[in-house]
Amino acid sequence: MFQLLSSTRYDQYLLSLDWNRDDDGPCPFLLLPYHHERLVDAAKQHNWVQVTASLSYPLLKLSCLKAVHDHSSDENPTAFRIRITVSQTGEVSVSTTPLSALISDPMAPSLFNPLSDMSYDGPIVSLQIDSELTTPSIFTTTKTTHRSLYDQARARAAIPTLSPTQDVLLINENNCVMETSIFNVAFHRSSSWITPETSTGCLPGVLRRWLLSDGRIREDTKHELTRNNIINGEWVLLFNGVQGCRLGRVIDSVPRR
Incomplete structure (x- = not known):
């Protein structure tokens, strides 16, 4: 159970x-x-x-x-x-x-602007794109101990269970970005960070809620975030309720065959 x-x-x-x-x-x-x-x-x-x-x-x-x-x-x-x-x-x-104890505001990476900031000296997470599609369900929209689909996505990407520097992007059956195995995500589009709508089946995370309420991210109401428009090497804002915000970069954006 x-x-x-x-x-x-x-x-x-x-x-x-x-x-x-x-x-x-x-x-x-x-x-x-x-x-x-x-x-x-x-x-x-x-x-x-x-x-x-x-x-x-x-x-x-x-x-x-x-x-x-x-x-x-x-x-x-x-x-x-x-x-x-x-x-x-x-x-x-x-x-x-x-x-390890914090030494700075864990929300600070959300202020990073890929268009104007020339460098970032914090840790960066390498992001692969899942080779299979994820079916949204009550187990993606609520957080439970039933996490086999996330474990399977990490296994397909050959990511160690506790790796702090690697993760995998989940894509739903409509080819829309959902989240990673442990983070909500936002991509930089039209001069701002945008995050998948909950209609994609992603988890409505606590950091996601705070960032939306503070105006640091906005929802993808135009459904811009699809598998096919992810760019290799692009920055991704990652966030969850333990780590706060982090930055990642896509290392795999080969179009699905």
């Missing part, structure tokens, strides 16, 4: 960023209110009534704080990947994985 899934970040640096707040003030978890709302929305889509009735934001935050407290010490890192799962009966489970 699958569970609902969401992954965020605990990092003391986040307390210094005005945009990362909840009702208690500055928050050490990256956009945790958005994660809560997405989990509740996913529960509604799966008709998990007990979850929608019981999963409150205070409960979720307390569970995350307890997990961090249980795994923190003077010798351990002060930043963690926070993996949240919720069962059909409403049981919340939180696990932690140590991360």
Whole structure:
């Protein structure tokens, strides 16, 4: 049986960023209110009534704080990947994985402009294009522990499971870009970053939601993002709820035969 899934970040640096707040003030978890709302929305889509009735934001935050407290010490890192799962009966489970602490705003790469910025000195993710098409379903539009289609896409591209520098772009049956195996994406078109509409079957990620609300990206209402107009070497903005924003470049754009 699958569970609902969401992954965020605990990092003391986040307390210094005005945009990362909840009702208690500055928050050490990256956009945790958005994660809560997405989990509740996913529960509604799966008709998990007990979850929608019981999963409150205070409960979720307390569970995350307890997990961090249980795994923190003077010798351990002060930043963690926070993996949240919720069962059909409403049981919340939180696990932690140590991360390197942030030293800058994780949203900063979204300000990169491929037309005017001559260089980028941060880590770059190499992006291949999946050799097969992905069928959208409730398991692409909600995040769950049922992730075999993403694992299969990475396997087809011969990408190691935990590689931080490689990923694969998923394409739906209408030849439209969806996302990568772990990131939402935006391509630079008409002087701005545009991201696939949710009608493509992509996940409505928490970073995607924040970037849209802040005007840093816009939705692809004209369906410009197709397999055939991806350019080899072009920049792609990548974003998820643990890493924030990163930049990638396409290394494979050979037209499908």
